Amino acid sequence: DIVMTQSPDSLAVSLGERATVNCKSSQSVLYSSSNKNYLAWFQQKPGQPPKLLIYWASTRESGVPDRFSGSGSATDFTLTITSLQAEDVAVYYCQQYYRTPPTFGQGTKVEIK
């Protein structure tokens, strides 16, 4: 199975500042023939299901604020929240869908400093 490892496990950021979450996969999730990275990012708030933020590593889902962005390729990926808002407090997960079983990172808890 492809192991997804996120860092840090938690971070506290001041309102309006940048938050960065990293995700590393144990093998490449870049499909060379399409040049697509099979990597998604989710946001989960307490008591709610996960919400898709980013897919193909950098494509923002419809309706997601543009302060959320994804980057990276092959084995190293980053979710960036520019100008953190109070409503962004949540746990963030990366997930690979390059190979079955689909696997998730352990999650990163983002809080307000």
Place this chain on the structure above:
Amino acid sequence: EVQLVESGGGLVQTGGSLRLSCAASGITFNNYAMSWVRQVPGKGLEWVSGISGRGEIRYYADSVRGRFTISRDNSKNTLFLQMDNLRAEDTALYYCASQPGGTGFLYYMDVWGKGTTVTVSS
């Protein structure tokens, strides 16, 4: 608006069975692969099982293979998970999620239901 609504969870004894359902609306159901993902409260996400849009290909996590069976009824826009020989470690909130992959399976999970709780006790 796309909506997924899970049902069928409950309290069951070790070794017992449950059948989860996920009713979909707002999508052309057979154009979407579907998955079940579970989450122990306070813990991370674990993919459990998935099925292609037409139902011809099914996938399982090692932890449930041989005990769980995924299926779908495209005429009723409904996904199922038959859970047999349940164990305490199957206790979790079970979500269904849609994947816009058409006939494929390796796609992101774009819409999630609110989940149904399964509790297995001895």
